[in-house]
Amino acid sequence: MFRKSTNKTQLGIFSSPNLYLSGRSESFYEKKDAWHNLFRVHVISRIDESIFKPLFTEQTGSPNASVRVLIGMMILKEGNGWSDQQLFEHCRFNLLVRRALGLVNMDDAIPTESTYYLFRKRIVEYEKANTINLFEKTFSSVTAGQVSDFNVSGKSIRMDSKLLGSNIAWLSRYELIHETLRLFCQDVKDTLITHSLSPSETMLVENLLKEKGNKVVYRSTHDEVKTKIQELGWLTYKLIQFFNSSSSKHYLTLNRVFSDQFIVDENKIVIARSKEEISSQSVQSPHDTDCHYRNKDGNQVKGYSINVTESCDKQELNLITHVDVNVVTTPDNDFLQNSINETKEIIVNAIENLHADGAYHSSGNQEFCRKENIDLIINAIQGPKGRYDLFLDKDNQLTVVDTITNETVIAKKQNNEDKWRIKTAEHYRYFTTKEITACSLRRKIDAIPQEILNIRNNVEATIFQLGFHYNNSKSRYRGLIKHKMWANIRCLWVNFVRIVMLNPITMKINRFFQINNPKTKFIFAIEVAIINFKVFLLEPKNNYRKTQFV
Numbered sequence: 001m002f003r004k005s006t007n008k009t010q011l012g013i014f015s016s017p018n019l020y021l022s023g024r025s026e027s028f029y030e031k032k033d034a035w036h037n038l039f040r041v042h043v044i045s046r047i048d049e050s051i052f053k054p055l056f057t058e059q060t061g062s063p064n065a066s067v068r069v070l071i072g073m074m075i076l077k078e079g080n081g082w083s084d085q086q087l088f089e090h091c092r093f094n095l096l097v098r099r100a101l102g103l104v105n106m107d108d109a110i111p112t113e114s115t116y117y118l119f120r121k122r123i124v125e126y127e128k129a130n131t132i133n134l135f136e137k138t139f140s141s142v143t144a145g146q147v148s149d150f151n152v153s154g155k156s157i158r159m160d161s162k163l164l165g166s167n168i169a170w171l172s173r174y175e176l177i178h179e180t181l182r183l184f185c186q187d188v189k190d191t192l193i194t195h196s197l198s199p200s201e202t203m204l205v206e207n208l209l210k211e212k213g214n215k216v217v218y219r220s221t222h223d224e225v226k227t228k229i230q231e232l233g234w235l236t237y238k239l240i241q242f243f244n245s246s247s248s249k250h251y252l253t254l255n256r257v258f259s260d261q262f263i264v265d266e267n268k269i270v271i272a273r274s275k276e277e278i279s280s281q282s283v284q285s286p287h288d289t290d291c292h293y294r295n296k297d298g299n300q301v302k303g304y305s306i307n308v309t310e311s312c313d314k315q316e317l318n319l320i321t322h323v324d325v326n327v328v329t330t331p332d333n334d335f336l337q338n339s340i341n342e343t344k345e346i347i348v349n350a351i352e353n354l355h356a357d358g359a360y361h362s363s364g365n366q367e368f369c370r371k372e373n374i375d376l377i378i379n380a381i382q383g384p385k386g387r388y389d390l391f392l393d394k395d396n397q398l399t400v401v402d403t404i405t406n407e408t409v410i411a412k413k414q415n416n417e418d419k420w421r422i423k424t425a426e427h428y429r430y431f432t433t434k435e436i437t438a439c440s441l442r443r444k445i446d447a448i449p450q451e452i453l454n455i456r457n458n459v460e461a462t463i464f465q466l467g468f469h470y471n472n473s474k475s476r477y478r479g480l481i482k483h484k485m486w487a488n489i490r491c492l493w494v495n496f497v498r499i500v501m502l503n504p505i506t507m508k509i510n511r512f513f514q515i516n517n518p519k520t521k522f523i524f525a526i527e528v529a530i531i532n533f534k535v536f537l538l539e540p541k542n543n544y545r546k547t548q549f550v
Helices: 023-030 035-042 049-055 067-080 084-093 095-100 113-130 134-149 173-188 199-210 213-219 222-242 251-261 336-344 363-371 433-446 450-457 459-466 480-501 504-513 518-538
Strands: 156-165 262-264 270-272 292-296 299-311 320-327 353-356 375-378 388-392 398-402 408-410 419-423 428-432
Touching: 023 095, 035 095, 035 134, 035 480, 049 067, 049 113, 049 134, 067 084, 067 095, 067 113, 067 480, 084 095, 084 113, 113 134, 113 480, 134 320, 134 480, 156 336, 156 450, 156 459, 173 199, 173 213, 173 222, 173 251, 199 222, 213 222, 222 251, 222 262, 222 270, 251 262, 299 336, 299 459, 299 480, 320 336, 320 480, 336 353, 336 363, 353 450, 363 375, 363 433, 375 450, 388 428, 388 433, 398 419, 428 433, 450 459, 459 480
Parallel strands: 156 353, 353 375
Antiparallel strands: 156 299, 262 270, 292 299, 299 320, 388 398, 398 408, 419 428
16 A cells, blocks of 8 residues: 655754765755755755655555655656666765755664665556656656746747667568567577478578567578568568467567558469558667657657646746657657646646747647637748749738749639639649748748747757766657656756755845735845855855845
């Protein structure tokens, strides 16, 4: 049965680290605005352990370690780019890391490796069974508390996406079929002898189990590889008929690969599909069946697309409000509506402006933002600019301006159709409502000042920080669920770093102007003056400019 861990800690008489620290070491250890104490206050203490209650039932038992500590360990691991070994070394022997996790005594035990891995496994299995992302709930809960405490407005938000490769090898077509079939045959090799395979098919299975596909490709010609693909296709078709999904955990993958790569004609002959027929959503690796393939401006990725939404108001602190992960073939405009709805649950104020690039534009998104009273500010729209400039007035009359000849023509509306046409030298040219809307949007974008358009550009720094430890744009993980976990954990860390970097004086000033009580304002003014004085004493040689209220 689930049981919450206490959020309060008690110092031991003989096990407190303070007994062994002195001077500046003790001062930094106890410093309230040091990173380890801020992490404990603004991240660890905000984690709602009840979110993970479904993972612990009467059958599975109660957690044998603090859920807060387990999640905190994951955040520190992804934040610092540690390996699992480095993580446990720091948790056992680094006083600041232990303090950050709320382990304030020297004899406070950390979770064991098996407990840590089992917890992650349960999260993955729970989402597979219930399609509920517990880490997304945790991110929303923690971020909502941070937004409230630091008065993050959220009237203006921006978003951008990043493509991230899965931790898989790039396989050729033959290698993919070979590897998938090899994994399946390994699972059912003890029962293969009971099925009617011909001697040549039996030998083919034996060769599959002996070596990997890249070795076969290395020593074979192009024509030989095509012949081998046909042989594997027939063997796959035969095995699929013999076995069922209970025979092997790789059966469904083998079935998908066969459907992606082959067709069976009316004469029961297996034929390999042409490359043009194979979808980008086909299986890319038997070790990660979730990932798809995408070629974006020459950037070829087999993996996932990650969409980040953050506040961008003119204030000291802006936080990531939502991160969404989907297969790499997902277009950017599919992320917009869900990201706005999730952000609305976190921020304090209503969203007024959304800054994004042209990939987020669609008629559906424009209509959605209009209904939500959100000004969708995009810096461009996809597709080349047309030859004609279109102006539709209130009377539904369309004026067409030829940008090459500067000729102006009144278009004729077609009866009972949402179309207009003009007569050109060669033929009639028709215009639809979609073209008219796009033309109007281009004029609107051209009229936006450059300083407004530049607001979106800064989100690219957030995208860089998100994948900071993956310079080759390839992650350590496989599967959509694990990438969702990673993205939410990484964004928790990015938000925390922004809080650490926040100037305490600026925090006081922001809160000063948000308070209407004169007595409270006077107290805040005194606190700012004290901070100024402390900084002056600590850094007398620095060129420090005092903060003043105007």
